[in-house]
Each structure stands twice: as structure tokens, then as C-alpha cells.
Amino acid sequence: xxxxxxxxxxLIKIFFNLWSIHNNALKNCSKSSxxxxxIRNGGILRGQKNSQSNQLKFMNLSAQEKEQVKxxxxxLQDKICQELTQLDEKEKFTEQCWVMKGKSDCRSRLxxxxxxxxxxxxxxxxxxxxxxxxxxxxxxxxxxxxxxxxMGVSVxxxxxxxxxxxxxxxxxxxxxxxxxxxxxxWFGGGFDLTPFYGFEEDAIHWHKTAQALCKPFGKEKYSxxxxxxxxxxxxxxxxxxxxxxxxxxxxxxxxDFNTCFDFIKAVGEGFxxxxxxxxxxxxxxxxxxxxxxxxxxxxxxxVEFNLVWDRGTLFGLQTGGRSESILMSLPPRVRWECNYxxxxxxxxxxxxxxxxxxxxxxx
Amino acid sequence: xxxxxxxxxxLIKIFFNLWSIHNNALKNCSKSSxxxxxIRNGGILRGQKNSQSNQLKFMNLSAQEKEQVKxxxxxLQDKICQELTQLDEKEKFTEQCWVMKGKSDCRSRLxxxxxxxxxxxxxxxxxxxxxxxxxxxxxxxxxxxxxxxxMGVSVxxxxxxxxxxxxxxxxxxxxxxxxxxxxxxWFGGGFDLTPFYGFEEDAIHWHKTAQALCKPFGKEKYSxxxxxxxxxxxxxxxxxxxxxxxxxxxxxxxxDFNTCFDFIKAVGEGFxxxxxxxxxxxxxxxxxxxxxxxxxxxxxxxVEFNLVWDRGTLFGLQTGGRSESILMSLPPRVRWECNYxxxxxxxxxxxxxxxxxxxxxxx
Numbered sequence: 220x221x222x223x224x225x226x227x228x229x230l231i232k233i234f235f236n237l238w239s240i241h242n243n244a245l246k247n248c249s250k251s252s253x254x255x256x257x258i259r260n261g262g263i264l265r266g267q268k269n270s271q272s273n274q275l276k277f278m279n280l281s282a283q284e285k286e287q288v289k290x291x292x293x294x295l296q297d298k299i300c301q302e303l304t305q306l307d308e309k310e311k312f313t314e315q316c317w318v319m320k321g322k323s324d325c326r327s328r329l330x331x332x333x334x335x336x337x338x339x340x341x342x343x344x345x346x347x348x349x350x351x352x353x354x355x356x357x358x359x360x361x362x363x364x365x366x367x368x369x370m371g372v373s374v375x376x377x378x379x380x381x382x383x384x385x386x387x388x389x390x391x392x393x394x395x396x397x398x399x400x401x402x403x404x405w406f407g408g409g410f411d412l413t414p415f416y417g418f419e420e421d422a423i424h425w426h427k428t429a430q431a432l433c434k435p436f437g438k439e440k441y442s443x444x445x446x447x448x449x450x451x452x453x454x455x456x457x458x459x460x461x462x463x464x465x466x467x468x469x470x471x472x473x474x475d476f477n478t479c480f481d482f483i484k485a486v487g488e489g490f491x492x493x494x495x496x497x498x499x500x501x502x503x504x505x506x507x508x509x510x511x512x513x514x515x516x517x518x519x520x521x522v523e524f525n526l527v528w529d530r531g532t533l534f535g536l537q538t539g540g541r542s543e544s545i546l547m548s549l550p551p552r553v554r555w556e557c558n559y560x561x562x563x564x565x566x567x568x569x570x571x572x573x574x575x576x577x578x579x580x581x582x
Numbered sequence: 583x584x585x586x587x588x589x590x591x592x593l594i595k596i597f598f599n600l601w602s603i604h605n606n607a608l609k610n611c612s613k614s615s616x617x618x619x620x621i622r623n624g625g626i627l628r629g630q631k632n633s634q635s636n637q638l639k640f641m642n643l644s645a646q647e648k649e650q651v652k653x654x655x656x657x658l659q660d661k662i663c664q665e666l667t668q669l670d671e672k673e674k675f676t677e678q679c680w681v682m683k684g685k686s687d688c689r690s691r692l693x694x695x696x697x698x699x700x701x702x703x704x705x706x707x708x709x710x711x712x713x714x715x716x717x718x719x720x721x722x723x724x725x726x727x728x729x730x731x732x733m734g735v736s737v738x739x740x741x742x743x744x745x746x747x748x749x750x751x752x753x754x755x756x757x758x759x760x761x762x763x764x765x766x767x768w769f770g771g772g773f774d775l776t777p778f779y780g781f782e783e784d785a786i787h788w789h790k791t792a793q794a795l796c797k798p799f800g801k802e803k804y805s806x807x808x809x810x811x812x813x814x815x816x817x818x819x820x821x822x823x824x825x826x827x828x829x830x831x832x833x834x835x836x837x838d839f840n841t842c843f844d845f846i847k848a849v850g851e852g853f854x855x856x857x858x859x860x861x862x863x864x865x866x867x868x869x870x871x872x873x874x875x876x877x878x879x880x881x882x883x884x885v886e887f888n889l890v891w892d893r894g895t896l897f898g899l900q901t902g903g904r905s906e907s908i909l910m911s912l913p914p915r916v917r918w919e920c921n922y923x924x925x926x927x928x929x930x931x932x933x934x935x936x937x938x939x940x941x942x943x944x945x
Contacts, residue, residue, distance in 0.1 A: 315921075329920055340920070456899035456908075519912070526889035527899050536819035536890050545819075547920050549882070555912040557692055557703070558678075 284404075284476055285368065288392045289345060291480075292372050293326075295390070295487040296343040299374060300328055302491055303341070306498060309334035312341065322347060327544060331551065335502055337379040340547040345370035351395050362403055365395040371408070372487065375548040376494075381514035382504040384414035384421070384462070384497060385521065385550070388490040390483050406479050407469035409444060410490045411452050412497075413462030413521065415514045416566050417574035421497045422463050426580040428493035429466050432485040436478065444468045449577035454524050460575045461524050465493070513567050516559060518550040525549060647767075647839055648731065651755045652708060654843075655735045656689075658753070658850040659706040662737060663691055665854055666704070669861060672697035675704065685710060690907060694914065698865055700742040703910040708733035714758050725766055728758040734771070735850065738911040739857075744877035745867040747777035747784070747825070747860060748884065748913070751853040753846050767839070769846050770832035772807060773853045774815050775860075776825030776884065778877045779929050780937035784860045785826050789943040791856035792829050795848040799841065807831045812940035817887050823938045824887050828856070876930050879922060881913040888912060 300312045310333035317325045325344040330336055347368040371391030378385065390408035412425050426445070433440035448467035453460055466486065471479050525532050525548050532545055561567035663675045673696035680688045688707040693699055710731040734754030741748065751773035759765040775788050789808070796803035811830035816823055829849065834842050888895050888911050895908055924930035 331920070338920075456905045515915075522885060522916075523889065523899075523909075526886065527896060533890060536886075542819045543921055546886075546918065549918040551919065552878075552915075552917045553885075554915045555909065556914065557694070557701075557910050558906055 284480075285370075285392075285394060288480060288483075289370055291484060291487070292343055292345075292370055292390065292392075296326065296328065296341055296372050298488075299341050299372070299388075299491065300330075302495060303330065303336060303339055303376070306495065306502075307333040307335045310336070312339075327547070329547065333379070335378055335380065335383065335498060337377050338551045339376045340374070342373045342544070342547070343371070344373075359403065362395045365397045365403070367393060367395045369393050374410075374490070377518070377550045378498070380502065380504065381415045381506050381510040382501045384412050385518075386410065386412050386490075386494050387548070388487075388494075390487050392483070404472060404476070405469070406471040406483050408483060408486050409448055409465060409467035410486065410493065411448055411462055411465040411467070412494070413517075414574060415517050415570065416510070417463070417570050418497075418501070421500070422574065422580050424496065425463065425465060425493050428489055430581060432489035432492075433466070433482075436482050436485070440482075441466075452524065453577075454520055454528065456527065457520060457523070459520065459571070460577050461520065463574055463580070464577060512554070513561075515552055515554040516556055517570075518553045519555045522549055522553055647843075648733075648755075648757060651843060651846075652733055654847060654850070655706055655708075655733055655753065655755075659689065659691065659704055659735050661851075662704050662735070662751075662854065663693075665858060666693065666699060666702055666739070669858065669865075670696040670698045673699070675702075690910070692910065696742070698741055698743065698746065698861060700740050701914045702739045703737065705736045705907070705910070706734070707736075722766065725758045728760045728766070730756060730758045732756050737773075737853070740881070740913045741861065743865065743867065744778045744869050744873040745864045747775050748881075749773065749775050749853075749857050750911070751850075751857075753850050755846070766835070768833050768835040769842050770834060771846060771849050772811055772828060772830035773849065773856065774811055774825055774828040774830065775857070776880075777937060778880050778933065779873070780826070780933050781860075781864070784863070785937065785943050787859065788826065788828060788856050791852055793944060795852035795855075796829070796845075799845050799848070803845075804829075815887065816940075817883055817891065819890065820883060820886070822883065822934070823940050824883065826937055826943070827940060875917070876924075878915055878917040879919055880933075881916045882918045885912055885916055 304311050307330065310330050312328040312330045315327045315329075317323060317327075323344070323346040325346070326342070328341045330339040333339070345368070347366070349366045351362055351365045351367045369391065371389060373391075374386070374388040376386045388408075388410035390406070392404065392406050394402050394404040396402045410429075412422075414421070429445065430441040433444065444466040445464060447469075448464040449460060451467050452462065452464060471482065473479070525546075526536075527533070532548070536542060536545055561571060667674050670693065673693050675691040675693045678690045678692075680686060680690075686707070686709040688709070689705070691704045691706075693702040696702070708731070710729070712729045714725055714728045714730045732754065734752060736754075737749070737751040739749045751771075753769070753771035755767065755769050757765050757767040773792075775785075777784070792808065793804040796807065807829040808827060810832075811827040812823060814830050815825065815827060834845065836842070888909075889899075890896070895911070899905060899908055924934060
């Protein structure tokens with residue numbers, strides 16, 4: 220059960236520096252830590268208020284904030300699933316839940332063999348541990364050993380039609396706590412697009428949506444998070460971008476909780492605003508064996524990135540996470556072909572030469 | 583070109599401890615080192631004999647031994663390709679060569695879309711570098727920084743018919759040298775089988791062949807190398823063996839060169855004795871969509887092992903090796919299915935319950 224939770228935890232997509240939280244932390248979760256979290260989350264604070272007033276006052280506040288984030292994440296998961304189901308028209312999501320009171324609350328949703336979506340995974344998870352290890356807090360060594368709570372929504376969509384791009388989105392929230400001290404919290408997330416056949420106007424729409432949602436939060440946000448995304452989703456052994464990028468961010472905790480939370484909401488909602496119109500616009504494009512074969516070939520790159528470079532995936536698998544949950548991101552069908560080269564001047568070659576080169580789409 | 587060679591070097595299958603040889607070593611290959619290797623391999627020793635008699639005397643001997651190994655490896659590659667071509671009846675191997683005098687001599691052979699073999703790669707490579715890094719010689723720190731030569735043959739066969747097992751074989755030879763000191767050399771290699779549908783008698787034949795070829799070399803060899811194989815080809819995140827094992831060994835340099843070389847020959851030839859009869863026996867079994875789907879699903883495990891756990895593959899990709907060569911081991915078509923469970927009592931369930939549990943097949 221521990222490994223199951225651990226794996227699910229990784230569905231929050233540990234792209235960030237949180238290396239070895241998930242395993243030992245949960246395993247070692249002491250009763251007192253669980254009780255504390257239970258109290259915190261349940262708001263049953265009166266009994267302990269007198270003896271630890273500062274701590275509880277803070278925790279009470281934090282509990283409210285966390286509940287807000289959790290409520291939003293659950294709403295977001297529901298909304299994404301609803302929108303995708305409505306668009307697909309054929310298939311629905313099936314759900315698997317794993318709940319351990321005070322430890323985890325995970326809700327995995329999967330659609331397969333849809334009209335549009337060959338596979339779509341939309342996962343919510345909320346897990347806690349009693350010791351954020353040093354390696355998980357390398358940028359902030361003062362957090363080592365703190366209790367933590369991590370929650371998020373992770374989305375990976377593999378459409379059937381090769382003219383529809385694969386997409387990935389994630390929003391996540393972390394709180395690292397220590398009795399008697401200020402909690403430290405931060406958000407992370409983003410979304411990125413992986414087309415098989417590139418459309419200039421879709422790429423511009425995708426990035427315009429990203430830019431627009433970032434705008435109220437600061438002039439530099441879009442270009443900063445766009446670059447972070449290009450850097451992270453780069454398949455180094457192929458010298459290729461995984462796709463056309465989007466947004467990627469981590470360690471977001473300024474200027475204040477509400478502003479950061481608003482940004483997360485904008486990213487979560489913005490993903491749908493960015494992705495769904497592309498699906499709607501391209502869904503009726505006809506495709507044949509040639510396009511399907513190219514899609515399956517390019518999906519191999521997705522597998523390579525996720526298994527070789529994605530820090531969270533790799534670490535999760537190597538430390539005993541639940542593989543079925545971690546590997547939900549892998550495409551349902553894939554092929555490899557040695558020494559494949561796209562025909563010069565073909566749409567396949569254009570993907571490599573134009574779309575998979577990180578660039579300013581809004582220039 | 584360097585990365586191309588480096589990638590090819592990895593086709594020797596760096597399962598062993600040679601971590602970071604391939605990249606910087608070749609890049610930094612100095613002219614003097616290259617000259618030395620050229621002289622050594624060409625046997626043009628007279629001109630320098632007087633000034634460095636001990637060294638050259640030793641090198642002359644070593645050159646002969648290395649030439650013997652190289653000749654055997656080239657013979658082995660040819661023989662494996664011939665036997666597979668003969669068996670396939672439909673397709674032949676295509677060849678790609680990369681030769682840089684004194685640096686590398688690589689010959690990659692690939693068959694695709696055969697009658698029996700959906701993809702078969704049989705690669706010979708011979709590369710040298712001027713500095714065996716410390717990380718590549720962790721078991722023998724005294725070798726750090728030595729010049730080295732590494733040669734080998736690596737085979738990965740993905741049959742089309744799901745009743746035919748995937749197989750992998752490798753033999754390799756390393757020499758680490760330092761002017762004025764004894765060279766250190768060692769062999770490594772082995773072969774392992776990955777069935778999709780298990781046949782008890784095939785597993786017994788496979789291991790009997792392995793046992794028989796080990797027998798002249800010592801009572802414990804088979805059980806020792808069989809266990810090493812089970813341990814190495816274990817997919818930890820799935821708690822499953824990759825297949826039914828076989829032999830895996832490294833650091834082989836006792837009691838003497840000739841005995842070790844004889845063992846390598848026995849392993850190389852033994853692979854064909856072990857594999858070909860299984861292909862011949864099962865090639866006409868009829869299969870349908872169900873079996874093909876299971877094969878594609880199980881091939882996902884092969885991908886997972888190679889990209890997540892195989893040290894050589896992972897290191898090669900993460901340090902800039904030639905990805906096309908490194909990833910030749912990946913199956914041509916693969917699928918993933920979340921939460922798949924084989925039907926109780928089915929041949930698919932039997933694979934998990936009986937064949938993928940490491941055991942003594944000859945008990």
C-alpha cells in the first residue's frame with residue numbers, strides 16, 4: 220500500500236527538485252505526525268490550542284488555505300474530465316481511488332480508446348510525509364526534515380488522430396512544516412504541447428494563451444516560464460525538444476499566497492483554453508497509415524524522455540513507486556525505427572526543422 | 583563523429599562497471615595514444631623496439647591476443663548473421679560501418695521486417711580511448727586513467743511471432759594499458775532469453791545449453807553466472823524478471839587468457855546452439871491478435887528495463903552517445919496498457935507466475 224501511495228504521489232509530476240521525499244517519508248510517517256495532519260486537515264483544533272497557540276494559530280490558517288487549494292484541484296480534475304468527455308463523445312473516464320486518512324487521498328482517472336483520445340489520464344493526489352529529506356530541499360536546505368503535504372493534478376493526453384497533439388499539464392502545491400515555525404509553501408506546474416504535425420497558428424494560439432494568463436502576474440512571467448519549459452522538456456540524447464513547449468515553473472511563493480494561488484488557477488483553467496480549441500479545430504482531419512506510423516514513431520520520443528530524463532518518473536521507478544501510476548504517462552502504442560529520417564520537405568521534416576526548435580512563437 | 587563512435591561503443595553493451603569510458607575518453611584520445619594503438623594493432627613494432635623493449639615486447643604479445651579476439655568477434659558476427667538470415671529466408675542484414683583508424687572500427691548490422699525476425703541487430707565494435715576513468719574502474723582503482731581498448735559483439739533479436747522469444751547476447755573484451763606496466767584485460771558477456779509465452783522444455787534446453795558450455799570451465803560457473811544474469815536482468819519497479827535469464831559475467835581474467843578466450847568462444851557459439859533450435863521448433867505456431875497484443879505489451883517491459891535500469895544504455899544516452907546505435911535494442915513495436923492483469927489460468931498468467939520467477943530450471 221505504501222508503494223501504491225508513493226507511486227500516486229509521483230503523479231503530481233515531480234519535475235522539480237523534490238527528489239527523495241516520497242518513499243521513506245511516507246513509510247516513516249509516525250503516528251504523531253499523522254495525528255497532527257489529521258487535526259490540521261479536519262480543523263479539530265480546540266483541544267490543543269492552549270498548549271501550542273502560535274503553532275495552532277498558524278496551522279489553522281494554513282489548513283484553510285490548503286483546503287482551498289485542494290478544493291480547486293478536485294474541481295479542476297472534474298472540469299478537465301468533463302470537458303474531455305464532452306469532446307470525446309464516445310468514452311468516459313474510469314476512476315480509481317486510494318485513501319488513507321491523514322496520509323493520502325488519491326483519485327486516478329483514465330479514459331482509453333475514445334473517439335478522440337486514445338488514452339487520457341487525469342489524476343488528483345494529496346499525500347503527506349513526516350520528513351522532507353535534505354535531497355528534496357536542496358534549494359532550501361532549511362526545509363530538510365520538515366513534515367510536508369503535497370497535492371496536485373497531473374494530466375497526460377494521447378489523442379488517436381496524429382493531427383491532434385499530445386498534451387501534458389500539471390499543477391502542484393507543497394507545504395513543508397515544523398512545529399513552532401513558519402510553514403513554507405510553494406506552487407509548481409505548467410503545461411506543454413507535443414504535436415506530431417505542426418500548425419503555426421495552433422502553436423501561436425497555445426503560446427498566446429500561456430502569455431495571456433501570465434500577463435496579470437508580471438511582465439516577465441511568460442518568457443521566464445516559457446524558457447524553463449523549453450529547457451526542461453528537452454530530449455538531450457536526440458538534440459530535440461519534446462514538443463513546442465508552453466509553461467513550466469516551480470518554487471512559486473511570492474508575492475503572497477493568494478496571488479500564487481490565482482496564478483495556479485489561471486494555469487489550470489488556461490490549459491483547457493489552450494488545448495481544447497486545437498482539438499476541436501483539428502479533430503476532423505483525415506489521416507492514414509503514414510501519419511499514424513509517424514505518430515507512433517514520435518511517441519517513442521515521449522517514452523524516451525519520460526523514462527530517461529524525467530526526474531520524477533525515473534526516481535519513482537528506481538525507488539519502488541507504484542509503476543502503474545507512474546507510467547500512466549506512457550503512450551498506449553509506440554514504435555521505434557532505426558535510422559529513420561523524414562523525407563526532405565515533408566510535413567514530418569517540418570516538425571523537426573521548425574516546430575521542435577525552441578523559439579519565440581509570439582515574435 | 584565522436585558521438586557516433588561513442589554510441590557505437592555502447593553497443594558492446596556496457597552492462598559491466600565501465601561507466602564513463604566512452605565519451606571523454608575518445609574525445610581526449612591523444613595522438614600519441616592513437617599512434618601507439620595503431621602500431622600495436624598493425625604489428626609494426628620494429629622501429630621502436632630498441633628504445634622501449636619491455637613495453638613493446640609486451641605490446642607485441644598483446645597485439646596478437648587482441649587480433650585473435652577481434653578475428654573471433656568478426657567471425658561470430660558473420661556467423662550469427664548468416665544463421666539468422668538462413669533461418670529467416672526472407673530478409674537480409676544491412677550494414678553500416680564507422681571506421682576511424684586507431685580509434686574505432688564498428689560494423690552495425692540490422693535486419694527488419696523478416697519472416698521470423700521483426701528486428702534483429704548484430705553489432706561488432708572495437709573502440710579505444712586514452713583514459714579509463716576512475717568511475718569505469720571502480721572495482722579496480724589501479725586501472726584509473728589507463729588507455730584502453732574495448733571490443734565486442736552485441737545481439738538483440740525481436741521475433742515477429744509472439745511464440746518466439748526475444749533474445750540478447752553479448753561478448754566483450756577489454757584491455758587497459760599503461761606504458762611500462764602489465765596490461766590488464768578482462769572478458770564479459772552472456773545471453774538471456776525473454777519469452778512471451780513460456781515453454782518448459784525450451785527453458786530447460788536454453789539453460790542446459792548454458793550449463794553444458796560452462797561445464798569445462800568449472801563446476802560453479804553455470805550457477806554463478808546464471809544467478810548474476812537473474813540479478814542483472816531484473817525489472818525492479820515491476821518486481822519481475824525480464825525473462826528466464828541465462829548467463830551474465832564480467833571481470834573474467836582467470837586462470838589465463840586462453841582459457842577465458844575459450845570460454846568467450848563457447849558463449850558466443852553457445853548462444854546459437856541455445857537460441858536457434860527454439861526458433862526452429864516454434865516458428866510455425868499460429869498466433870492471432872491476442873498473442874500479438876500480449877507480445878507488444880510485454881515488450882513495454884523490455885523498453886522499461888533498457889531505458890530505466892540498463893546502466894550502459896542510460897549512461898550512454900545521458901552523456902551524449904549516438905542514440906540510434908544505443909537504442910537499436912528497443913523493440914520495433916510496443917504498447918502500454920494501464921492496470922493490465924492477465925486472466926487467471928491463462929498462458930499469459932503462466933508467464934508471470936512460472937517463467938518470470940527466477941528458478942533453477944535444471945533441478
